[in-house]
Amino acid sequence: MGAEVRWLINVIISSCLCAVLATIPHRKFEYKYSFKPPYLAQKDGSVPFWEYGGNAIASAENVRVAPSLRSQKGAIWTKSKTNFDWWEVDLVFRVTGRGRIGADGLAFWYTENKGAYDGPVFGSSDKWVGLGVFFDSFDNDNKHNNPYIMAMVNDGTREFDHANDGSSQMLSGCVKDFRNKPFPTRARIEYYMNTLTVLFHNGMTNSEQDYEICLRVENIFLPKTGYFGVSAATGGLADDHDVLHFLTTSLYPPGTQPPAPSTQGHKLTPEEEVKLTQEYQEYQKKLDHQKEEYKKEHPGAVKDPESEFEDWFESDSQRELRQIFSGQSQILDQVKLLSQKLDEVVGRQERALGLISNIHAAGGVPQQVGVQPGVPTGQQPVLIDTIRRHEVDAVLANQNNIIAQTRELRGFLVEIHTKAESLLQKSPPADTSNVLRELKDGIGALKQQQVPLNAPLNTCPSCVTPLMLFLGFAGHLVIMFIYLLYRDNKGAQAKKFY
Numbered sequence: 331m332g333a334e335v336r337w338l339i340n341v342i343i344s345s346c347l348c349a350v351l352a353t354i355p356h357r358k359f360e361y362k363y364s365f366k367p368p369y370l371a372q373k374d375g376s377v378p379f380w381e382y383g384g385n386a387i388a389s390a391e392n393v394r395v396a397p398s399l400r401s402q403k404g405a406i407w408t409k410s411k412t413n414f415d416w417w418e419v420d421l422v423f424r425v426t427g428r429g430r431i432g433a434d435g436l437a438f439w440y441t442e443n444k445g446a447y448d449g450p451v452f453g454s455s456d457k458w459v460g461l462g463v464f465f466d467s468f469d470n471d472n473k474h475n476n477p478y479i480m481a482m483v484n485d486g487t488r489e490f491d492h493a494n495d496g497s498s499q500m501l502s503g504c505v506k507d508f509r510n511k512p513f514p515t516r517a518r519i520e521y522y523m524n525t526l527t528v529l530f531h532n533g534m535t536n537s538e539q540d541y542e543i544c545l546r547v548e549n550i551f552l553p554k555t556g557y558f559g560v561s562a563a564t565g566g567l568a569d570d571h572d573v574l575h576f577l578t579t580s581l582y583p584p585g586t587q588p589p590a591p592s593t594q595g596h597k598l599t600p601e602e603e604v605k606l607t608q609e610y611q612e613y614q615k616k617l618d619h620q621k622e623e624y625k626k627e628h629p630g631a632v633k634d635p636e637s638e639f640e641d642w643f644e645s646d647s648q649r650e651l652r653q654i655f656s657g658q659s660q661i662l663d664q665v666k667l668l669s670q671k672l673d674e675v676v677g678r679q680e681r682a683l684g685l686i687s688n689i690h691a692a693g694g695v696p697q698q699v700g701v702q703p704g705v706p707t708g709q710q711p712v713l714i715d716t717i718r719r720h721e722v723d724a725v726l727a728n729q730n731n732i733i734a735q736t737r738e739l740r741g742f743l744v745e746i747h748t749k750a751e752s753l754l755q756k757s758p759p760a761d762t763s764n765v766l767r768e769l770k771d772g773i774g775a776l777k778q779q780q781v782p783l784n785a786p787l788n789t790c791p792s793c794v795t796p797l798m799l800f801l802g803f804a805g806h807l808v809i810m811f812i813y814l815l816y817r818d819n820k821g822a823q824a825k826k827f828y
């Protein structure tokens with residue numbers, strides 16, 4: 331039972347796989363329509379199976395289609411026409427320049443005929459028949475949408491509208507920055523079953539996976555056979571336009587197979603086969619020989635993969651520089667903002683100083699000032715009523731007055747003190763003499779007021795008569811006699827008790 335289930339699952343999986351595989355085209359690398367480093371160009375500067383011209387320069391590492399000089403144009407075209415219907419091209423390139431803005435751009439071509447090497451459309455011919463994929467660096471129509479990637483199919487009748495960056499002529503496009511990237515940028519252009527797809531890799535990583543879709547257009551009919559080409563141009567501004575890899579793969583829908591050499595157009599005779607094999611071997615020998623010679627002549631120039639990494643690190647530092655630059659721009663903005671604020675503060679201070687000077691000019695009376703320009707209506711300037719000059723003068727005068735009065739008082743006190751001292755020193759004789767004088771005056775007054783002798787005695791209420799005196803004495807004696815009797819009696823009674 332278990333074995334049957336497993337068998338069933340296997341059948342289902344394999345049928346699914348078959349269904350998936352049935353949609354995947356068969357692929358074949360087309361070396362005659364490709365170039366890549368190392369030894370991209372040979373010693374004589376030629377690129378096998380390719381022709382280049384204009385200002386293009388091929389080296390062992392890349393094809394500099396247009397260098398970073400003003401008004402340069404260059405192109406590189408395949409020597410032979412394609413012999414397959416559907417294809418995919420991997421274009422690895424770098425557009426680098428010192429400027430924040432570059433120009434003009436790079437073009438990928440698939441056209442019925444080879445284009446020019448110094449043409450008006452990104453370095454090649456206008457009114458082409460076939461496909462052009464343009465990497466347009468410069469914003470001619472000033473819509474702030476460059477660098478821009480776009481595809482345009484032409485039937486040989488239309489002129490490229492440079493002024494509008496071909497915006498009304500293109501099939502489709504996308505805004506993608508491909509300039510000054512740390513790693514080479516990549517474009518994958520696929521034409522398969524009348525569908526054109528352009529994928530883009532922004533060169534921020536070195537991964538071969540990070541492609542994004544830029545455009546996909548169906549029902550595209552390109553010439554049955556054609557030439558591949560790359561062109562580039564600079565203007566007033568100039569970038570280096572370098573193509574590192576141009577790798578073409580022919581695609582065959584499931585069920586069709588790439589034609590075997592024997593069935594391709596004409597059958598090779600054994601002589602031709604031998605001749606081609608010899609040619610190939612000679613080519614290989616020549617290549618090896620040139621490699622050796624190059625190594626001998628340039629012992630330090632042969633780059634190993636690590637030095638290639640160094641190049642990338644250099645680019646990394648370029649990127650860091652750019653980041654630093656953007657950081658500094660932000661700092662600059664902030665400094666500008668601060669400067670503005672500082673100006674505002676200075677302006678306010680000047681206004682405040684103006685107000686203060688107005689107050690002083692008005693004799694210290696705070697003025698009701700209207701709304702100043704720049705001062706918000708809700709914030710009337712607050713005028714603090716401080717002490718004024720004449721008030722200060724008055725206070726000072728008062729203080730001086732008090733001090734003078736205090737001094738005066740002090741003088742008086744000192745005078746009093748001295749007088750008191752002198753009085754204390756001189757007082758006893760003066761006192762007795764005064765008392766004596768007073769006594770003398772009193773006696774004198776008494777003498778003057780003496781009672782006449784002939785005046786009756788009873789007229790004096792304070793005088794005691796002799797009778798009254800006698801009666802007083804008699805009463806006193808009686809009281810003493812009674813007391814003595816009482817005391818004797820008491821003493822007799824006390825003795826009785828013993």
Ligand SMILES: [Ca+2]
Pocket residue numbers: 434466467468469470492495
């Ligand atoms: Ca442009």
Ligand SMILES: [Ca+2]
Pocket residue numbers: 468469470471472473474475476478494495
């Ligand atoms: Ca534009």
